[in-house]
Amino acid sequence: MGDSASPFSFTLQAVDPHTAARAGRFRTPHGDITTPAFMPVGTQATVKALTPEDLEALGAQIILSNTYHLFLRPGAHVIAKLGGLHRFMHWDHPILTDSGGFQVFSLAHLRRLDEDGVTFRSHIDGSEQRLTPERVIEAEEQLGADVIMCFDECVGHPATPATARDAMERTHRWAERCRRAQTRQDQALFGIVQGGVYQNLRLESAATITALDFPGYAIGGVSVGESKEECWQAVETVAPLLPTYKPRYLMGVGSPEDLVDGVARGIDLFDCVLPTRIARNGTVFTDAGRVTLTRGALREQEAPIDPTCDCYTCSHFSAAYVHHLFKAEELLAYRLASIHNLRYMARLAGRMRQAIFLGEFAAFSETFLSTYRVADESTRQQQREKRLAAWTAIRARLDGAAGAAGTAASEGPGTRRRDPIRGNAVA
Amino acid sequence: MGDSASPFSFTLQAVDPHTAARAGRFRTPHGDITTPAFMPVGTQATVKALTPEDLEALGAQIILSNTYHLFLRPGAHVIAKLGGLHRFMHWDHPILTDSGGFQVFSLAHLRRLDEDGVTFRSHIDGSEQRLTPERVIEAEEQLGADVIMCFDECVGHPATPATARDAMERTHRWAERCRRAQTRQDQALFGIVQGGVYQNLRLESAATITALDFPGYAIGGVSVGESKEECWQAVETVAPLLPTYKPRYLMGVGSPEDLVDGVARGIDLFDCVLPTRIARNGTVFTDAGRVTLTRGALREQEAPIDPTCDCYTCSHFSAAYVHHLFKAEELLAYRLASIHNLRYMARLAGRMRQAIFLGEFAAFSETFLSTYRVADESTRQQQREKRLAAWTAIRARLDGAAGAAGTAASEGPGTRRRDPIRGNAVA
Numbered sequence: 001m002g003d004s005a006s007p008f009s010f011t012l013q014a015v016d017p018h019t020a021a022r023a024g025r026f027r028t029p030h031g032d033i034t035t036p037a038f039m040p041v042g043t044q045a046t047v048k049a050l051t052p053e054d055l056e057a058l059g060a061q062i063i064l065s066n067t068y069h070l071f072l073r074p075g076a077h078v079i080a081k082l083g084g085l086h087r088f089m090h091w092d093h094p095i096l097t098d099s100g101g102f103q104v105f106s107l108a109h110l111r112r113l114d115e116d117g118v119t120f121r122s123h124i125d126g127s128e129q130r131l132t133p134e135r136v137i138e139a140e141e142q143l144g145a146d147v148i149m150c151f152d153e154c155v156g157h158p159a160t161p162a163t164a165r166d167a168m169e170r171t172h173r174w175a176e177r178c179r180r181a182q183t184r185q186d187q188a189l190f191g192i193v194q195g196g197v198y199q200n201l202r203l204e205s206a207a208t209i210t211a212l213d214f215p216g217y218a219i220g221g222v223s224v225g226e227s228k229e230e231c232w233q234a235v236e237t238v239a240p241l242l243p244t245y246k247p248r249y250l251m252g253v254g255s256p257e258d259l260v261d262g263v264a265r266g267i268d269l270f271d272c273v274l275p276t277r278i279a280r281n282g283t284v285f286t287d288a289g290r291v292t293l294t295r296g297a298l299r300e301q302e303a304p305i306d307p308t309c310d311c312y313t314c315s316h317f318s319a320a321y322v323h324h325l326f327k328a329e330e331l332l333a334y335r336l337a338s339i340h341n342l343r344y345m346a347r348l349a350g351r352m353r354q355a356i357f358l359g360e361f362a363a364f365s366e367t368f369l370s371t372y373r374v375a376d377e378s379t380r381q382q383q384r385e386k387r388l389a390a391w392t393a394i395r396a397r398l399d400g401a402a403g404a405a406g407t408a409a410s411e412g413p414g415t416r417r418r419d420p421i422r423g424n425a426v427a
Numbered sequence: 428m429g430d431s432a433s434p435f436s437f438t439l440q441a442v443d444p445h446t447a448a449r450a451g452r453f454r455t456p457h458g459d460i461t462t463p464a465f466m467p468v469g470t471q472a473t474v475k476a477l478t479p480e481d482l483e484a485l486g487a488q489i490i491l492s493n494t495y496h497l498f499l500r501p502g503a504h505v506i507a508k509l510g511g512l513h514r515f516m517h518w519d520h521p522i523l524t525d526s527g528g529f530q531v532f533s534l535a536h537l538r539r540l541d542e543d544g545v546t547f548r549s550h551i552d553g554s555e556q557r558l559t560p561e562r563v564i565e566a567e568e569q570l571g572a573d574v575i576m577c578f579d580e581c582v583g584h585p586a587t588p589a590t591a592r593d594a595m596e597r598t599h600r601w602a603e604r605c606r607r608a609q610t611r612q613d614q615a616l617f618g619i620v621q622g623g624v625y626q627n628l629r630l631e632s633a634a635t636i637t638a639l640d641f642p643g644y645a646i647g648g649v650s651v652g653e654s655k656e657e658c659w660q661a662v663e664t665v666a667p668l669l670p671t672y673k674p675r676y677l678m679g680v681g682s683p684e685d686l687v688d689g690v691a692r693g694i695d696l697f698d699c700v701l702p703t704r705i706a707r708n709g710t711v712f713t714d715a716g717r718v719t720l721t722r723g724a725l726r727e728q729e730a731p732i733d734p735t736c737d738c739y740t741c742s743h744f745s746a747a748y749v750h751h752l753f754k755a756e757e758l759l760a761y762r763l764a765s766i767h768n769l770r771y772m773a774r775l776a777g778r779m780r781q782a783i784f785l786g787e788f789a790a791f792s793e794t795f796l797s798t799y800r801v802a803d804e805s806t807r808q809q810q811r812e813k814r815l816a817a818w819t820a821i822r823a824r825l826d827g828a829a830g831a832a833g834t835a836a837s838e839g840p841g842t843r844r845r846d847p848i849r850g851n852a853v854a
Contacts, residue, residue, distance in 0.1 A: 045751065049758040051739075074726060074751045082729055082747055090743045299501060302509055312478075316517045320509055324472065324501045331476040334758055 008188045008215055010247045016361040020239065020266035023356040026247050028094045028146040029186050030086065033061045035247065035268035036352055038254055038345040039096060041276065044069050045079070045089045047342075048276055049335040052091045058311060058339055059346035062093060062146075064271045067139050068100025072122050072129065076139035084144035096147040096271075099136050099178075101192075102154045102252070106224070113153070115170070133177040141184050149218065150178040152192045157225035164196035171220075172208045179212055190249060192220040193238050197230045206241040216247040223252040223272075225384060232261060239266040256285055256348055257374045260365050263352050275345050279337035282326045285344040289373030293337065298323040311343035312336075435615045435642055437674045443788040447666065447693035450783040453643075453674050455521045455573040456613050457513065460488045462674065462695035463779050465681055465772040466523060468703065471496050472506070472516045474769075475703055476762040479518045485738060485766055486773035489520060489573075491698045494566050495527025495535075499549050499556065503566035511571035523574035523698075526563050526605075528619075529581045529679070533651070540580075542597070560604040568611050576645065577605040579619045584652035591623035598647075599635045606639055617676060619647040620665050624657045633668040643674040650679040650699075652811060659688060666693040683712055683775055684801045687792050690779050702772050706764035709753045712771040716800030720764065725750040738770035739763075 007029045014023040026033040040047045040055065043066045047055060055063065065085060070076055079088045085095055104111060104118055111120035117132030136151035151174050153167040171194045182189050191214035195201030209217065219238050222231045235250060242248050247268045254272025262270060275285070282293040286306045293305070304314035305322060313322065313336040325333035355364035434456045441450040453460040467474045467482060470493045474482060482490065492512060497503055506515045512522055531538060535547035535556075544559030563578035578601050580594040598621045609616050618641035622628030636644065646665050649658045662677060669675050674695045681699025689697060702712070709720040713733045720732070731741035732749060740749065740763040752760035782791035 044755045044757055045748075046755075046757045046759045049762075051759065051762075052743075073755060074747070078727055078747070081727060082745055088745070088748055088751075090748075300505055300508060316479075318509055318515070320501070320505070321472075321515055321517075324515075328471045328473075328500060330471055330473050331758065331761060332473045332478065335476075335478075335762075 006215070007186055010216070010245060012245060014357045014359075016356050017359055018362040019264040019365070021263045021352070021356050021361040021365075022266060022268065023353045024247065024268055026268070028062075028188070030092060030094045030146050031061070033094055033269075034353060036259070036263045036349045037061055037269055038259060038275075038342075038349050039064045039269060039271040040342050040345075041065075041271055041273045042089070043273075044073070045085060047338075048280065049331075049338050050342075052089065054312070054335070054339055055091070055342070056093070058343040059350070060093075060342060061346075062096060062269075063091060064096045064098060065089075065143070065145065066100060066103065067097045067136060067143065067149075068103035068131075070097075070143060071100065071131070071139045072124055076142035080142035080144070084142075086144065094147070095145040096249075096269075097140050097143050097145040097149065098251070098271075099140065099149040099151040100131065101149075101152040101220070104131060105154050106156060115173075133174040134181040137178050137181040137189075141182070141187065144184075145187065147188045147190060147216065148182075149190050150175045150192050150214075152194060152220055154194065154221050154224065155196060157197065157230075159196050161198055161201070164194075164198055164201055168194045168196075168201050168205050172205070175209060175212055175214075179214070188215040190214055190216040190218050190247075192218045192251070193242075194221045195234070195238075196221055197226050197234065199233070199237050202234050202237040203241070206238045210241065210243060214246075216249065217242045218249040218251050219267075220251045222250065232265065235262065235265045235267065242266075254345070255374070256344070257369060257372055259345070259348055260352065260368050263356075264361070264365055275341035276338045279341040280334045282333070282337065284337055284340050287368070287371055290375060293319070293323055293326050293333075295323075305340055306344075309340065309343065309347075311340050313340045313343075433642070434613055437643070437672060439672055441784045443783050444786050445789040446691045446792070448690045448779070448783050448788040448792075449693060449695065450780045451674070451695055453695070455489075455615070457519060457521045457573050458488070460521055460696075461780060463686070463690045463776045463783075464488055464696055465686060465702075465769075465776050466491045466696060466698040467769050467772075468492075468698055468700045469516070470700075471500070472512060474765075475707065476758075476765050477769075479516065481739070481762070481766055482518070482769070483520070485770040486777070487520075487769060488773075489523060489696075490518060491523045491525060492516075492570070492572065493527060493530065494524045494563060494570065494576075495530035495558075497524075497570060498527065498558070498566045499551055503569035507569035507571070511569075513571065521574070522572040523676075524567050524570050524572040524576065525678070525698075526567065526576040526578040527558065528576075528579040528647070531558060532581050533583060542600075560601040561608040564605050564608040564616075568609070568614065571611075572614065574615045574617060574643065575609075576617050577602045577619050577641075579621060579647055581621065581648050581651065582623060584624065584657075586623050588625055588628070591621075591625055591628055595621040595623075595628050595632050599632070602636060602639055602641075606641070615642040617641055617643040617645050617674075619645045619678070620669075621648045622661070622665075623648055624653055624661065626660070626664050629661050629664040630668070633665045637668065637670060641673075643676065644669045645676040645678050646694075647678045649677065659692065662689065662692045662694065669693075681772070682801070683771070684796060684799055686772070686775055687779065687795050690783075691788070691792055702768035703765045706768040707761045709760070709764065711764055711767050714795070714798055717802060720746070720750055720753050720760075722750075732767055733771075736767065736770065736774070738767050740767045740770075 009027045011025045012022055024035040040060050040063050042063045045065055079085055082088050086092055111118050117130055119130045122129050133151045140148035152171040155164055155167045175191050191209040191212055193205045193209050195205040222234055249269035250262050250267045254270040255274050259270055283290050284305050298319045301319040305319045306314050322336050355361040436454045438452045439449055451462040467487050467490050469490045472492055506512055509515050513519055531545055538545050538547035544557055546557045549556050560578045567575040579598040582591055582594045602618050618636040618639055620632045620636050622632040649661055676696035677689050677694045679699055681697040682701050686697055710717050711732050725746045728746040732746045733741050749763050782788040
């Protein structure tokens with residue numbers, strides 16, 4: 001990075017004197033990203049319910065899409081033929097594609113791992129598929145995102161030290177292969193640090209991955225079932241070992257309180273389905289914590305969901321109207337709530353950035369965390385258990401389908417049953 | 428109309444020399460409507476999946492909402508308290524509210540009709556509700572639409588001559604009561620002609636209703652299961668008896684070919700859920716007829732759905748992208764297809780208007796109908812039978828609920844089962 005021939009650069013603009021928080025500017029071929037930044041998730045080449053114009057208006061700077069999903073449908077080669085992902089989804093700003101490692105290892109059915117790659121059945125039609133580090137990089141080059149991720153092996157939690165080491169070492173070997181496979185110079189390939197909850201593995205992984213000299217680094221293998229404490233311990237172990245002048249991305253983490261906690265530990269980039277998923281379930285963020293839109297108290301509330309918010313939803317609609325849309329199960333509900341939550345995340349990132357410039361991040365963080373009522377650990381674990389139960393159900397159905405056209409994809413959008421791949425409950 | 432004290436006026440601007448087609452301008456407190464016009468349906472104070480800005484951008488001049496639905500949820504008094512329907516849904520252009528006669532008589536459960544009104548169970552929670560002509564007008568005044576409809580009794584098809592006469596005569600008595608109940612002068616109350624498929628009844632109804640001197644007239648009791656021929660026969664019987672200088676509205680009719688056929692018979696205003704409903708099921712209009720977006724031929728089509736269309740969807744996305752969204756069952760799919768179909772209807776109305784000004788409507792109509800491949804009668808009847816079966820299922824469930832909280836409303840948005848009240852399949 002900083003190489004004058006590269007279309008990428010990361011400029012560190014301010015560092016907080018009391019924490020590890022940093023403010024920066026990440027230059028990419030499709031524009032600059034000011035950090036810290038939250039990246040809305042558009043798994044299937046669409047941030048659920050929103051147009052690119054909605055995303056621009058709410059201040060999204062970069063969005064995330066998923067190689068695993070697009071590889072299966074419509075196919076990376078189809079998107080390449082149609083001019084690449086930016087053109088396909090009509091989004092002319094930066095995009096990051098996750099490699100699909102997380103999906104292959106946590107969702108893909110009947111997977112068979114070998115040193116060269118992984119063979120699995122598509123969750124869509126049960127067809128046999130194979131991904132290797134080289135094939136993933138080829139697909140990411142066909143998609144053409146600005147930032148692409150290495151193909152890693154992401155283990156769940158809990159995992160034994162031996163399992164975690166095995167996956168970490170394979171991730172390291174695959175990272176080298178990804179690096180060698182890359183041919184496009186207009187995409188920044190980020191390395192991923194693994195190692196689970198084991199400090200010695202995290203230290204080893206950070207050293208090995210940074211030695212490969214990637215233009216940016218991610219901390220993976222978090223948000224897979226471990227406690228918050230274990231997650232932050234891993235971040236505190238790894239972040240100080242990452243190069244100061246390259247962007248740092250904490251994968252799959254992104255509730256409001258997580259953003260604040262992550263920035264304090266030196267993270268620049270975040271992504272998470274949470275803001276859009278809970279929006280579709282009728283829950284929105286405010287500085288006081290989450291608000292459930294279907295509660296009766298909002299039925300006649302003329303004020304917007306959040307009077308301090310400048311989003312499209314809060315600028316034009318009463319809380320009573322959004323409440324009505326959720327009670328009536330109208331499609332517009334999902335869009336209005338998603339806009340609010342993503343705008344909330346963009347504003348939160350902006351407020352933290354400003355606090356860092358002013359040297360006041362510690363005070364901001366303290367104030368924020370003292371007033372924001374977080375979802376407690378037991379709620380988080382319950383949500384996770386529900387998702388796991390749903391995955392098990394989908395796998396059982398695919399077992400039934402046994403290689404024939406699967407049935408997972410035939411669930412309608414918005415079936416009550418939770419669908420772990422496409423989102424929760426309503427979409 | 429034309430009364431200088433009235434905020435309403437209808438100006439006839441052009442009449443086709445060869446057909447009954449007319450072009451006009453209908454002035455209302457929230458703006459002018461150039462006719463012929465198609466009114467998108469926003470049953471529950473939202474045109475499914477779209478914002479008011481989407482509707483403005485696609486050229487919608489007036490939208491329709493439904494008193495029956497809003498009376499039950501969130502309550503007309505709630506909307507009144509929040510400043511009326513325009514403010515509630517953030518739509519500052521004309522609105523027409525249907526009275527709910529059609530819903531009460533075709534959808535409402537366990538209804539008991541008497542001369543004064545009708546008692547029924549809510550399809551939402553099974554609670555007992557009562558509507559009379561006076562109560563409907565009160566609700567329509569609380570909602571505050573620009574155009575409000577009389578509370579009528581709409582019989583289905585087939586109906587015996589005695590049943591049709593009975594309902595028609597009650598509709599006439601109720602029309603007088605609606606007229607007397609009206610207190611607001613900034614709303615135009617339209618009379619509704621009934622009479623089913625019986626020409627003598629249609630003639631009698633047109634004479635009786637026009638004698639009440641309403642500022643506009645609707646032809647009701649069509650699109651209830653009769654054949655297209657019977658529908659157009661009713662229109663041909665009634666339209667010539669309606670005052671030339673007042674707007675004419677054909678209720679619940681609005682496929683592209685119906686718009687052309689209706690305009691040729693002197694109709695100015697149309698509404699129908701068809702364009703948005705079939706959009707959500709992945710079917711769009713083009714001048715060649717309907718196109719199914721999920722068909723494989725579109726998988727790699729770089730051209731838009733309709734290269735002649737100027738809508739947001741066709742201006743920014745390939746057919747391949749919209750195809751992908753439908754295959755992936757993404758929420759954005761329903762929005763993009765709805766925008767296209769409503770823009771198609773707005774453009775079709777505009778093209779007819781221009782043809783009328785040019786005296787070329789007959790030629791336009793002939794060309795259009797010779798190239799537009801219509802859904803055949805058997806398809807129409809099959810669709811209707813499916814809807815009727817779904818209604819029966821919902822009624823059966825309400826019978827089970829027997830006055831307790833009903834179960835119809837607990838169906839998620841987008842359950843595969845068709846929901847006749849809120850829309851089809853996906854929303």
